[in-house]
Amino acid sequence: xxxxxxxxxxxxxxxxxxxxxxxxxxxxxxxxxxxxxxxxxxxxxxxxxxxxxxxxxxxxxxxxxxxxxxxxxxxxxxxxxxxxxxxxxxxxxxxxxxxxxxxxxxxxxxxxxxxxxxxxxxxxxxxxxxxxxxxxxxxxxxxxxxxxxxxxxxxxxxxxxxxxxxxxxxxxxxxxxxxxxxxxxxxxxxxxxxxxxxxxxxxxxxxxxxxxxxxxxxxxxxxxxxxxxxxxxxxxxxxxxxxxxxxxxxxxxxxxxxxxxxxxxxxxxxxxxxxxxxxxxxxxxxxxxxxxxxxxxxxxxxxxxxxxxxxxxxxxxxxxxxxxxxxxxxxxxxxxxxxxxxxxxxxxxxxxxxxxxxxxxxxxxxxxxxxxxxxxxxxxxxxxxxxxxxxxxxxxxxxxxxxxxxxxxxxxxxxxxxxxxxxxxxxxxxxxxxxxxxxxxxxxxxxxxxxxxxxxxxxxxxxx
Amino acid sequence: xxxxxxxxxxxxxxxxxxxxxxxxxxxxxxxxxxxxxxxxxxxxxxxxxxxxxxxxxxxxxxxxxxxxxxxxxxxxxxxxxxxxxxxxxxxxxxxx
Numbered sequence: 001x002x003x004x005x006x007x008x009x010x011x012x013x014x015x016x017x018x019x020x021x022x023x024x025x026x027x028x029x030x031x032x033x034x035x036x037x038x039x040x041x042x043x044x045x046x047x048x049x050x051x052x053x054x055x056x057x058x059x060x061x062x063x064x065x066x067x068x069x070x071x072x073x074x075x076x077x078x079x080x081x082x083x084x085x086x087x088x089x090x091x092x093x094x095x096x097x098x099x100x101x102x103x104x105x106x107x108x109x110x111x112x113x114x115x116x117x118x119x120x121x122x123x124x125x126x127x128x129x130x131x132x133x134x135x136x137x138x139x140x141x142x143x144x145x146x147x148x149x150x151x152x153x154x155x156x157x158x159x160x161x162x163x164x165x166x167x168x169x170x171x172x173x174x175x176x177x178x179x180x181x182x183x184x185x186x187x188x189x190x191x192x193x194x195x196x197x198x199x200x201x202x203x204x205x206x207x208x209x210x211x212x213x214x215x216x217x218x219x220x221x222x223x224x225x226x227x228x229x230x231x232x233x234x235x236x237x238x239x240x241x242x243x244x245x246x247x248x249x250x251x252x253x254x255x256x257x258x259x260x261x262x263x264x265x266x267x268x269x270x271x272x273x274x275x276x277x278x279x280x281x282x283x284x285x286x287x288x289x290x291x292x293x294x295x296x297x298x299x300x301x302x303x304x305x306x307x308x309x310x311x312x313x314x315x316x317x318x319x320x321x322x323x324x325x326x327x328x329x330x331x332x333x334x335x336x337x338x339x340x341x342x343x344x345x346x347x348x349x350x351x352x353x354x355x356x357x358x359x360x361x362x363x364x365x366x367x368x369x370x371x372x373x374x375x376x377x378x379x380x381x382x383x384x385x386x387x388x389x390x391x392x393x394x395x396x397x398x399x400x401x402x403x404x405x406x407x408x409x410x411x412x413x414x415x416x417x418x419x420x421x422x423x424x425x426x427x428x429x430x431x432x433x434x435x436x437x438x439x440x441x442x443x444x445x446x447x448x449x450x451x452x453x454x455x456x457x458x459x460x461x462x463x464x
Numbered sequence: 465x466x467x468x469x470x471x472x473x474x475x476x477x478x479x480x481x482x483x484x485x486x487x488x489x490x491x492x493x494x495x496x497x498x499x500x501x502x503x504x505x506x507x508x509x510x511x512x513x514x515x516x517x518x519x520x521x522x523x524x525x526x527x528x529x530x531x532x533x534x535x536x537x538x539x540x541x542x543x544x545x546x547x548x549x550x551x552x553x554x555x556x557x558x559x560x
Contacts, residue, residue, distance in 0.1 A: 081540035174519040188518050215534075217525060285507055292500035303478070310479070313553050314544030323555045324479070331480035340482055341490045344474045345497065348466070361504050363515030368507075370516060420519025444520055 003053055003147045003201045010052050017041060017096045020054035024099055024145045031121045031143060033136040034099040035059045036067050044094040049204050051094030056140045056149040059100040060107055062181035063087055070183045071103045071115030074309050074316045074334025084181025085213045086150060086192050093208045098146060101136025105336055107152055107185040109133060110160055114338055123165055124434060128392040131164040133157040138165045141195050148196040148205050154185050155294055156413035158193030159425040164392035166427045166435030169195050170202045173444045174420025175220040178213035186301035189417040199455040203227035223445060230448045231455040236274040238381040238453060245284045246385060246408045256389050256406050258431045263386045266428055266438060273460060282372060289365045291411040296349050296362035303346030370419040377443045382453055385412055387425040387437030413439060422447040424454045466494045
């Protein structure tokens with residue numbers, strides 16, 4: 001259900017919040033979207049485009065007096081004493097928070113299987129996963145529980161699960177939405193994002209949550225746009241590009257082949273509307289370095305960011321005899337294996353003897369890639385690619401690593417985080433009767449252009 | 465290849481324990497990542513590139529004025545601590 005449809009229901013005096021809470025509870029056992037369903041809420045009479053609209057927040061968004069676990073055992077009882085700015089803004093606009101959603105533990109991992117309260121299942125086929133890390137935020141929208149939700153995206157964590165459940169997932173320019181009060185994963189890559197049923201709803205919510213925040217020193221200043229204004233602009237003069245090495249690949253996997261074929265069909269359809277799309281070549285070695293560089297940078301930053309999770313002043317408390325033993329006990333029991341492995345890697349690449357060859361080389365790859373993209377963005381308005389290499393994986397087929405065969409196709413979304421570019425996925429057909437997505441990434445601070453292009457493509461698709 | 469002892473040492477620094485299975489999985493995963501990172505160091509011209517630690521240059525970064533803001537109460541500060549006495553978090557005695 002869209003925001004507009006929900007508003008119509010409000011006009012008909014339907015209690016949309018109660019309906020939303022009821023549906024959340026009904027669907028919880030089967031799909032596990034929520035860590036917490038919030039049944040008591042205060043009605044806020046503020047008039048805005050989203051007043052009275054129920055929504056959900058990923059459980060790494062701090063909510064005063066409401067449990068915020070980041071789906072980790074170490075924070076299973078943690079109750080923040082302040083609000084994240086994004087929550088504060090939504091609250092002040094009159095939207096109604098009905099739940100905190102399950103995520104991959106501490107936002108690491110992309111499967112939706114590592115949260116401390118269990119796996120999140122795909123609303124379109126419950127034998128399949130949702131992906132992650134904004135797993136419950138994606139499933140809650142796809143199940144029709146809420147018309148929009150908030151997630152976070154460090155590598156692809158809003159866009160991939162959105163694509164796997166057939167909805168729209170958007171991450172803005174780095175710094176456009178404040179990160180104050182978000183439990184951090186990797187500070188130079190973390191973004192707050194929005195999940196919804198269409199591009200217009202994304203723009204509606206963005207108008208509420210975007211804007212400078214003095215509490216976040218990476219927050220952008222002086223960007224005052226109405227993101228609904230330019231959604232329907234003519235895009236026939238826009239120039240798009242795709243990267244040859246990512247889609248022109250020799251592949252045995254039928255599912256991926258079909259996804260690529262579908263992408264080429266989409267390109268032709270867009271071209272028929274007069275939009276220019278060109279194929280661009282980028283050194284394959286550089287593209288192959290995206291995923292290992294991402295893992296290196298994000299693990300290094302997360303190791304440091306999560307050093308405060310020691311179980312003393314908050315988090316999982318232990319009864320050991322010394323404070324060192326208490327910390328070790330809390331962290332051993334509090335983190336799952338995946339998190340420990342990532343911290344080990346992060347700590348290893350930051351060691352003095354490894355730092356230049358591993359951590360700094362990853363940061364050098366980041367610059368090389370971003371420089372290349374910025375050069376291309378001088379000629380083109382946006383990069384267009386299939387969002388993922390496969391449809392949502394079956395539960396028993398998943399491993400949290402990527403196949404060499406389609407590594408590039410399944411890791412290109414990271415480009416958006418490396419360069420802080422606005423990036424969106426919109427539904428773009430089906431393979432194996434499961435949704436697949438189309439990814440559109442544009443220049444920094446041109447979120448309105450990306451939303452405009454996505455909106456026109458989304459609408460032209462509806463007209464077919 | 466990273467030795468199991470090295471992983472144990474890192475886990476010790478990071479203040480958590482890993483069981484035998486976790487150590488082995490970590491060792492295996494390291495093999496893959498280190499191999500990929502080895503390929504990266506062979507990329508032409510990489511040694512001449514300035515490492516990037518931020519998505520783009522921020523035009524202006526200001527530190528907030530040193531003013532009291534967002535004050536929380538003592539009760540709030542202790543809300544998540546299970547063991548506290550007289551407005552202090554209780555930790556084990558460190559001096560025998």
